[in-house]
Amino acid sequence: MLRSCVSRLRTLAVLRGQPGVAPLPAKDPWSPRRSFSSEVIHMDLSLPNPSWNEDMRLLFDQFMKKSEDGSWKHLPSYKSKFTQRTEDIKIYFPDAKLMKEKLSQAQLFPRSLEEGLGFEYAMFHNCVEDRIVCIFQGGPYLQGAPGFLHGGAIATMIDATLGACAIVAVGVAMTASLNISFKRPIPLGSVVVINSQVDKVEGRKLFLSCNIRSVDEKTVYSEATSLFVKLDPKTRLT
């Protein structure tokens, strides 16, 4: 509780530009330098960076430790590079040339904000139980109600985590439906844990669920259920 309050105060101090607190970087959001440097595009952004608070680092270290025996696996995450091979995705587009052009300019939405300002997260896959845990620290640009995360930002992280869970399980799949119950507001700057799992597979349909809890697991912030559909290789995305 104390830690989350300190973290919230720090966030608010950054926003108000208080002395001793580093101001937010004033960069032109459309500057090509920030978006298309190949160094950034191919850098794994789910590794610790200076914006991560103590909870985030501790959890990351714990999961990395659990990954040593192979039961958990850290999933890398890039600004625009897909974990799927381009060949696996290409078949779903009617025009391969157009798809290549589009992808060369595209960025994964949760990775589109500067370090520390938006979505800071790392995902771990439990290879034995077939579930994914995402540790998530929502930055000051994700505000909804004052001091708390925007519901759309929460939905984004839920979708991304469930999506990763679906893709790891069956390959390329898309969200068909997503139902979220927001139970408690999530303080800006705090760290939460998203636990996702595949509940049932029926043909191309995957039913998944997840919950978002505090680090001490005492608070349930949100719960969600979803349907993902594995894409049919015969159908094109139009």
Ligand SMILES: CCCCCCCCCCCCCC(=O)SCCNC(=O)CCNC(=O)[C@H](O)C(C)(C)COP(=O)(O)OP(=O)(O)OC[C@H]1O[C@@H](n2cnc3c(N)ncnc32)[C@H](O)[C@@H]1OP(=O)(O)O
């Ligand atoms: C190219 C992708 C890249 C992937 C890499 C991403 C990495 C990043 C990860 C980020 C992750 C972020 C992820 C994102 O943000 S994904 C972005 C948000 N999602 C979309 O834009 C998806 C839009 N929808 C579609 O494209 C199609 O409708 C899909 C592909 C979903 C299904 O169209 P398709 O033609 O393939 O299937 P079908 O119509 O034959 O239906 C098949 C079965 O499914 C049942 N059904 C369908 N819809 C619904 C529904 N709404 N409720 C209940 N049931 C539904 C249907 O009744 C049938 O059941 P049955 O009759 O057989 O029993």
